[in-house]
Amino acid sequence: MTEKMQVEAIQQGTVIDHIPAGQGIRILKRLHLEAAGNRITVGLNLPSKDMSLKDLIKVEGRMFTEDEAHQLALFAPEGTINVIDDYEVVNKFAMRLPETLEGVFSCPNSNCISLNEPVKSFFYIQPTATQVKMKCKYCEKSFNKEVVVAS
Ligand SMILES: [Zn+2]
Known part of the structure; x- marks a missing residue:
């Protein structure tokens, strides 16, 4: 086929x-x-x-x-x-990974200021050889994209 x-x-x-x-x-x-x-x-x-x-x-x-x-x-x-x-x-x-992504996914860090303030989430997308990392602009923590997408 x-x-x-x-x-x-x-x-x-x-x-x-x-x-x-x-x-x-x-x-x-x-x-x-x-x-x-x-x-x-x-x-x-x-x-x-x-x-x-x-x-x-x-x-x-x-x-x-x-x-x-x-x-x-x-x-x-x-x-x-x-x-x-x-x-x-x-x-x-x-499809092409964006360099940043705003207002789409929430930050998985429950202490992150972006969850409690009236701001849009903001991630820097950082592809590595084996996976894609997403770094939150507000708490500056990096997460595997799977964690962000699932939360
Ligand atoms: Zn955060």
Whole structure:
């Protein structure tokens, strides 16, 4: 089966591809996609050329913003976003980790001032060879991204 056959054509919207298996559901929850009323098709544990299994999300009638793509990169650093218009891929870009991320995830440090003050959370994203660290601007602690994303 070719990769193309896994993706039923949509007229207009976004296809998020090459999500590591297991992360698709988390992305749906994080972006509250289901609440927006768009038609969504989710493929879980699909075979992939470069990974053993992958998840895939199609959202009809919605173009993703660059900010949303940055959030997604934390879940799917190898992911790709395909923007579809009139059944054609009009734009395709790879996920890319942002250098900073503001107001998306809470600081896992329960003593952090950002939890009790009316400020937006702010993390510096620091990829290392083996993992991605997120350093809080306020308490200056570094966390594995998994810890931040899960909290
Ligand atoms: Zn903090």
